[in-house]
Amino acid sequence: MYRLYRFKDIIRIPPERFGEDLKKVALELLRAEYEGVLDKELGLILTVTDVDINPEGYVIPGDGATYHEAEFTLLAFVPVRHEVVEGVVDNVTKFGLLVNIGPVDGLVHRSQIGDDRFMYDPATGAMVGANTKLKIKKGDMVRAKIVQVSYTKEFRIGLTMRQPYLGKIKSAEEIEK
Incomplete structure (x- = not known):
């Protein structure tokens, strides 16, 4: 069985990616972090399908990256006994x-x-x-x-x-x- 989950998270955008499209960068970073992860509650996470990212981020002193709030959808495979x-x-x-x-x-x-x-x-x-x-x-x-x-x-x-x-x-x- 496949399931879609909607999550909120904070994404760190590194300084070397500042000139790129924010949504595209966020999607790449989220896919790198979540794809292939196996979780007992969520199942096997296959991909991140979309992301809505707040264009206004914040900076933490000592770190040149910006941090943005994001909401995204995960597609997961969850096998169910007796299915x-x-x-x-x-x-x-x-x-x-x-x-x-x-x-x-x-x-x-x-x-x-x-x-x-x-x-x-x-x-x-x-x-x-x-x-x-x-x-x-x-x-x-x-x-x-x-x-x-x-x-x-x-x-x-x-x-x-x-x-x-x-x-x-x-x-x-x-x-x-």
Whole structure:
């Protein structure tokens, strides 16, 4: 799920940037500070979309920069447990599928692909169901449910496809057959 947050902050404009467009400089400085930040409450901050900056700043003695009040919008990705997502299989390994669900990849362990027993086939680079012979390979579209979100040093998302209406999404050609 994507969210927009509106924030207020004080931005330090360094003296070497004084001749430039204030709004453009503020947007660059805010993006450098906030983009890619992972926060448990806000999620993964993707970008700063806009900024409204007060053109009148103030100076702190001993510092040649100006400080301006600014209001800006952050775009963040916040995965929610039990949310159903669609994505493209980015990588297939012997332990499961890495599914691109937007700005991050989620992991579907091979035990969570379906009710069948799925094994990795190194010859085709796909996961193959033992009974159904269903093949899931890199580039396939899948529908999954978020079951775990971890905010450790790395942002990890666990997915499952073991419920009705989840799993590989058939293409138009497959449906016609």
